[in-house]
Amino acid sequence: MNAKLSLRGVRKRFGDLEVCKGIDLDVAEGEMVCLIGSSGSGKSTLLRCMNLLEPIDDGEIWLDGVDIAEPGLDPQPIRQRIGIVFQSYNLFPHMSAVENVMLAPRRTKGLSRADLMPRISQLFEKFGLADRMQHFPDQLSGGQQQRVAIIRALAMEPEMMLFDEITSALDPELVGEVLDVLRELRQQGMTMVLATHEMGFARELADKVCFLDAGMILEQAPAEQLFSAPKEERTKAFLARVL
Amino acid sequence: MSDTAQQTGLAGASPAKPTRREIYEASVRRRSNRIALFSTLSVIVAIVLLIPLAPGWEAVQRSFFNGRVFAATFPGLAEAFLLNVMIFAWSAPLIALTGLAIALCRDARAPALFPLRMFGVAYTDIFRGLPVVLVIYIVGFGIPGLGLPRPWNSPYIWGTLALVLVYSAYVAEVIRSGIDSIHQSQRSAAASLGLSDGDTMRFVVLPQAIRNVVPANMNLFIALQKDVALLSFIGPVEIFRQAGVYKSLYANFTPYVGAALIFLALTVPATRYADYLMNKQNKQRS
Numbered sequence: 001m002n003a004k005l006s007l008r009g010v011r012k013r014f015g016d017l018e019v020c021k022g023i024d025l026d027v028a029e030g031e032m033v034c035l036i037g038s039s040g041s042g043k044s045t046l047l048r049c050m051n052l053l054e055p056i057d058d059g060e061i062w063l064d065g066v067d068i069a070e071p072g073l074d075p076q077p078i079r080q081r082i083g084i085v086f087q088s089y090n091l092f093p094h095m096s097a098v099e100n101v102m103l104a105p106r107r108t109k110g111l112s113r114a115d116l117m118p119r120i121s122q123l124f125e126k127f128g129l130a131d132r133m134q135h136f137p138d139q140l141s142g143g144q145q146q147r148v149a150i151i152r153a154l155a156m157e158p159e160m161m162l163f164d165e166i167t168s169a170l171d172p173e174l175v176g177e178v179l180d181v182l183r184e185l186r187q188q189g190m191t192m193v194l195a196t197h198e199m200g201f202a203r204e205l206a207d208k209v210c211f212l213d214a215g216m217i218l219e220q221a222p223a224e225q226l227f228s229a230p231k232e233e234r235t236k237a238f239l240a241r242v243l
Numbered sequence: 244m245s246d247t248a249q250q251t252g253l254a255g256a257s258p259a260k261p262t263r264r265e266i267y268e269a270s271v272r273r274r275s276n277r278i279a280l281f282s283t284l285s286v287i288v289a290i291v292l293l294i295p296l297a298p299g300w301e302a303v304q305r306s307f308f309n310g311r312v313f314a315a316t317f318p319g320l321a322e323a324f325l326l327n328v329m330i331f332a333w334s335a336p337l338i339a340l341t342g343l344a345i346a347l348c349r350d351a352r353a354p355a356l357f358p359l360r361m362f363g364v365a366y367t368d369i370f371r372g373l374p375v376v377l378v379i380y381i382v383g384f385g386i387p388g389l390g391l392p393r394p395w396n397s398p399y400i401w402g403t404l405a406l407v408l409v410y411s412a413y414v415a416e417v418i419r420s421g422i423d424s425i426h427q428s429q430r431s432a433a434a435s436l437g438l439s440d441g442d443t444m445r446f447v448v449l450p451q452a453i454r455n456v457v458p459a460n461m462n463l464f465i466a467l468q469k470d471v472a473l474l475s476f477i478g479p480v481e482i483f484r485q486a487g488v489y490k491s492l493y494a495n496f497t498p499y500v501g502a503a504l505i506f507l508a509l510t511v512p513a514t515r516y517a518d519y520l521m522n523k524q525n526k527q528r529s
């Protein structure tokens with residue numbers, strides 16, 4: 001098994017509430033894995049555990065053969081290797097789009113704006129934002145902000161990306177432009193884990209879909225199989241509700 | 244974002260002819276303006292007519308509103324006020340820097356920095372718990388009393404230090420409330436990019452926090468401008484003390500009224516501006 005990221009028995013609790021109840025999951029290099037499940041099932045928490053934004057209580061998280069959940073490990077260099085994009089964009093409102101993108105590479109990799117500019121303007125261009133680089137977040141539409149957030153994560157040249165329902169806060173007509181960015185990344189072979197409510201998109205592009213229910217992966221299977229022939233009753237009930 | 248774009252789009256497209264609603268609102272506005280004008284005028288007329296009827300009015304007018312004394316002392320008062328402005332001008336930046344440092348001490352999370360945090364808490368508790376004038380007396384008389392050589396026995400230095408000690412405690416609390424007001428998701432986003440805690444504070448949290456508390460800090464600095472007058476108790480002849488000198492000289496209280504007018508000329512516009520900034524921010528947030 002040659003997985004980029006492997007979770008083994010990951011447990012996470014907030015006070016009395018256990019949100020991840022022993023999660024096992026493998027994400028292979030270049031693979032796209034989708035997490036589906038109703039709100040509150042633990043998708044966001046699982047993603048935040050993967051790049052150590054939340055410390056886990058028990059279990060192992062292997063990244064390229066190293067257990068990054070080792071207590072006491074410095075999370076900073078790990079987070080630089082795993083990008084995450086949030087539902088609510090979380091851009092820095094006091095900085096222009098291009099400053100948002102440049103801050104982390106400048107501070108963590110010691111690169112200057114001039115060093116970064118060629119690569120970063122290329123990213124803005126590729127995602128259709130070449131003329132928006134100097135705009136501030138409140139001057140951008142939701143879809144544009146979310147694309148800037150993706151560029152910001154990509155600018156760190158992460159080895160893999162996590163996406164937490166990145167289209168859920170968008171007006172329906174803006175969802176497409178953000179999904180196109182994901183398609184593009186998929187084509188480039190980026191390793192990705194997505195929490196999503198876009199079932200059509202998951203079915204079309206995911207290698208593997210995991211159905212989360214109350215903090216457990218109840219069922220995981222190749223996309224086509226999970227959507228057309230779910231095994232578990234609860235998966236069937238969930239799909240019946242959202243499809 | 245898209246909403247505001249739509250709204251401005253609508254506003255731009257509104258017809259030149261006023262709508263029924265606009266006509267109605269305009270008539271309501273005219274009516275309330277008339278009422279406000281009438282009630283204000285009645286109050287002014289009442290004051291102007293009634294106060295001079297009070298039995299002691301003539302005496303009060305002679306000792307507080309004496310035109311001759313006013314004209315003779317006003318230039319001297321204005322000149323003394325320059326000292327207030329100068330003391331303000333060199334203590335304000337010191338206060339801003341000390342306040343920021345104390346706020347950061349209180350926010351220190353690493354266990355090794357626990358003493359700093361304790362210091363921050365103790366500092367703000369002590370200096371917010373004391374009357375300004377008491378700190379001015381203790382520091383302003385106490386430290387020069389150690390028998391320091393010139394210029395280190397100057398009341399300007401130690402008076403200023405007293406103001407810095409007290410006001411930076413308040414500024415620290417305001418900045419800390421600004422830091423607390425920045426949503427956790429901003430720190431999360433910074434952490435997820437691999438930024439250190441220090442960089443997250445410096446580049447992400449603080450710039451937003453400080454911007455949010457500009458109006459609150461302006462109010463503190465307006466209060467500081469007034470409290471500079473308290474230094475008169477330990478020596479410097481600023482405007483309040485100068486007014487006292489003139490009062491004795493002319494045996495008349497008009498110089499105090501002149502001093503009050505000079506303070507108001509500065510603090511009223513500053514207060515209006517702080518309120519304006521505060522309203523603007525509240526509107527942006529909602």
Ligand SMILES: Nc1ncnc2c1ncn2[C@@H]1O[C@H](COP(=O)(O)OP(=O)(O)O)[C@@H](O)[C@H]1O
Nearest residue numbers: 014017019037038039040041042043044045046
């Ligand atoms: N920081 C937190 N503190 C306490 N409870 C939390 C926290 N984050 C998430 N939870 C709880 O964990 C559960 C799973 O949440 P979440 O991971 O956001 O689910 P999902 O993304 O699938 O909607 C929810 O019941 C939520 O209330």
Ligand SMILES: [Mg+2]
Nearest residue numbers: 043044045165
């Ligand atoms: Mg979620």
